[in-house]
Amino acid sequence: MAAAPSTYELVRRTPPLLYRWLGDRIFAVLVTLFGLTVMGLAISLAVVLFWEGSEAIKTFGFWGFLIGTTWDPALTLTFGTFPFLIGTVVTSVAALALSFFPALAVAIFSAEYAPRWLSHIIDALVDLIAAVPSVVVGIWGIFVLAPWLRDHFYLPLYMWAAESRPELLPIIGSPMGYGMTTAVIVLALMIVPFTAALSRDAIRLVPKAQREACWALGATRWEVIRMAVLPYARSGIVAGAILSFGRAIGETMAVAMLIGNKNTLPFDLFGPAATMPSVIINEFREAVENLHLSSLMAIGFYLFLISLIVNLLAAYIQRKMMVAGGRSA
Amino acid sequence: MHNQESTAAGRHAETAPAATDIRMETRKLSVFYGDTAGVNDVSLSMYNKKITALIGPSGCGKTTFLRSLNRMHDLTRGARVTGQALLDGSDIYAPKVDPVTVRRRVGMVFQKPTPFPTMSIYDNVVAGLKLVGIRNRAVLDEVAEKALRGAALWDEVKDRLKAPGGGISGGQQQRLSIARALAVEPEVLLMDEPTSSLDPQSTIRIEELMSELKKQVTIVIVTHNMQQASRISDYTAFFYVGDLVEFNPTAKMFTNPNQKRTEEYITGRFG
Numbered sequence: 146m147a148a149a150p151s152t153y154e155l156v157r158r159t160p161p162l163l164y165r166w167l168g169d170r171i172f173a174v175l176v177t178l179f180g181l182t183v184m185g186l187a188i189s190l191a192v193v194l195f196w197e198g199s200e201a202i203k204t205f206g207f208w209g210f211l212i213g214t215t216w217d218p219a220l221t222l223t224f225g226t227f228p229f230l231i232g233t234v235v236t237s238v239a240a241l242a243l244s245f246f247p248a249l250a251v252a253i254f255s256a257e258y259a260p261r262w263l264s265h266i267i268d269a270l271v272d273l274i275a276a277v278p279s280v281v282v283g284i285w286g287i288f289v290l291a292p293w294l295r296d297h298f299y300l301p302l303y304m305w306a307a308e309s310r311p312e313l314l315p316i317i318g319s320p321m322g323y324g325m326t327t328a329v330i331v332l333a334l335m336i337v338p339f340t341a342a343l344s345r346d347a348i349r350l351v352p353k354a355q356r357e358a359c360w361a362l363g364a365t366r367w368e369v370i371r372m373a374v375l376p377y378a379r380s381g382i383v384a385g386a387i388l389s390f391g392r393a394i395g396e397t398m399a400v401a402m403l404i405g406n407k408n409t410l411p412f413d414l415f416g417p418a419a420t421m422p423s424v425i426i427n428e429f430r431e432a433v434e435n436l437h438l439s440s441l442m443a444i445g446f447y448l449f450l451i452s453l454i455v456n457l458l459a460a461y462i463q464r465k466m467m468v469a470g471g472r473s474a
Numbered sequence: 475m476h477n478q479e480s481t482a483a484g485r486h487a488e489t490a491p492a493a494t495d496i497r498m499e500t501r502k503l504s505v506f507y508g509d510t511a512g513v514n515d516v517s518l519s520m521y522n523k524k525i526t527a528l529i530g531p532s533g534c535g536k537t538t539f540l541r542s543l544n545r546m547h548d549l550t551r552g553a554r555v556t557g558q559a560l561l562d563g564s565d566i567y568a569p570k571v572d573p574v575t576v577r578r579r580v581g582m583v584f585q586k587p588t589p590f591p592t593m594s595i596y597d598n599v600v601a602g603l604k605l606v607g608i609r610n611r612a613v614l615d616e617v618a619e620k621a622l623r624g625a626a627l628w629d630e631v632k633d634r635l636k637a638p639g640g641g642i643s644g645g646q647q648q649r650l651s652i653a654r655a656l657a658v659e660p661e662v663l664l665m666d667e668p669t670s671s672l673d674p675q676s677t678i679r680i681e682e683l684m685s686e687l688k689k690q691v692t693i694v695i696v697t698h699n700m701q702q703a704s705r706i707s708d709y710t711a712f713f714y715v716g717d718l719v720e721f722n723p724t725a726k727m728f729t730n731p732n733q734k735r736t737e738e739y740i741t742g743r744f745g
Contacts (some may be wrong), residue, residue: 362577364574372601376590376592401693
């Protein structure tokens with residue numbers, strides 16, 4: 146009787162199985178396909194938006210549509226998106242400015258100061274807040290925040306200005322509660338979790354060696370954070386802020402519910418305004434004229450471009466600010 | 475058996491020359507992580523302006539012991555230190571002693587070079603001075619040059635002090651870390667395997683540097699490398715599973731150790 150082949154022989158003699166050979170190739174084809182699909186989706190989205198918006202862009206010009214200040218879908222059918230561009234930029238920048246330091250403080254507290262059990266709770270709450278649908282935030286803003294701000298903040302300030310500084314009234318604007326400032330505050334609340342979560346992760350990635358080197362120099366806790374932790378984490382923190390900025394630019398529902406929706410410049414502090422997403426969601430159902438619908442699509446196209454630029458900028462800044470030597474130092 | 479060894483270690487004072495004064499000293503110092511002791515009742519003297527090497531196999535507690543000398547364990551959750559560590563006769567673990575002050579007097583250099591990568595070479599060196607609030611440019615310039623010369627780095631970087639601290643070679647980064655620790659003029663310099671991540675040439679430079687440095691500062695160095703310990707140190711302490719097995723002048727330790735286990739370790743029979 147011949148001896149049974151040893152494992153050594155078996156492993157080397159057995160030819161590759163067909164299903165392994167085939168499986169490898171099928172898997173490669175599948176992942177390549179899905180990978181390319183994502184690229185295709187992004188490109189076709191841009192193409193469709195441009196195509197559908199081309200009538201408006203042709204009529205008013207590529208830059209003319211962007212800087213046109215009249216949005217009149219009723220009488221003259223003139224469309225320019227400049228008021229909404231301003232509204233978008235101002236609300237997003239203000240929301241980012243308002244939320245950045247509080248969010249960073251949350252991140253620092255959770256990553257550096259809080260005991261482990263508390264930082265788990267904070268992290269869970271931050272994630273929870275990020276997951277609240279924006280329409281829910283919007284309805285809370287309409288029924289709770291906006292009236293509260295009106296009664297305790299806008300109206301008193303307005304009354305004070307009306308009495309002693311009437312020249313400020315045009316800057317302050319209507320104190321009814323639904324307008325730019327309310328939208329900015331809600332937007333800031335909505336992006337805090339994003340900045341906080343991304344900054345927190347960046348702070349946690351700072352190597353222990355960097356912190357200890359700073360401690361060993363006789364630094365206090367705050368000095369370690371200022372000197373070793375934040376500089377090392379800066380690229381992640383800034384990238385987090387820019388991604389939050391991107392969210393603020395695209396945020397639609399809560400803003401549309403709270404900003405008061407006024408289509409003409411000038412906007413004032415408390416009074417109504419509009420943003421690019423808010424005008425799309427408010428008007429797409431009533432856009433019966435081809436040029437009107439095409440103009441909304443064109444706004445979508447520009448919004449797409451702006452988001453693209455913001456994302457590229459985030460990636461660029463992150464790479465620029467990345468600490469030399471990367472994560473290993 | 476351990477008891478015997480500990481007792482033997484406790485007698486080290488008899489063998490040490492009394493003429494040299496003690497800069498730092500531990501008395502029955504233990505370090506616990508949770509309930510397990512990483513260092514057991516270690517009493518050890520570190521003499522002024524001498525190099526004391528801590529040797530022993532991995533996990534023997536030498537690094538843990540070193541980190542207890544500038545209260546780095548305060549930063550580790552669950553770590554606890556008992557016993558005393560005297561710096562110039564006063565206990566750094568006494569209540570009301572601020573660990574931040576201790577760390578200004580007892581500097582530390584780590585296994586991996588740790589320059590702050592976002593700071594320039596210059597800013598790295600003066601980081602410790604800025605922490606205590608020194609802003610005078612002339613003072614900072616002077617200290618930076620002195621510390622960089624002290625760390626034998628000045629000639630290599632004097633023309634690019636504004637370059638980022640992470641952009642120089644590993645050996646230079648380690649000397650930069652040493653310069654940064656020296657800038658605040660510590661009384662004791664703790665070095666945790668400072669050459670283990672460096673190439674042989676950089677290692678030699680740092681060893682030469684240490685012999686220079688001991689003219690001003692007391693050095694305690696953890697090393698895996700027994701040749702290094704015998705080359706550079708004046709005293710050697712051999713640790714094994716958290717116990718101090720033997721402490722002696724380096725020459726005696728490497729020629730005629732008291733303990734059998736020390737001999738086994740330094741002749742390479744285990745470790």
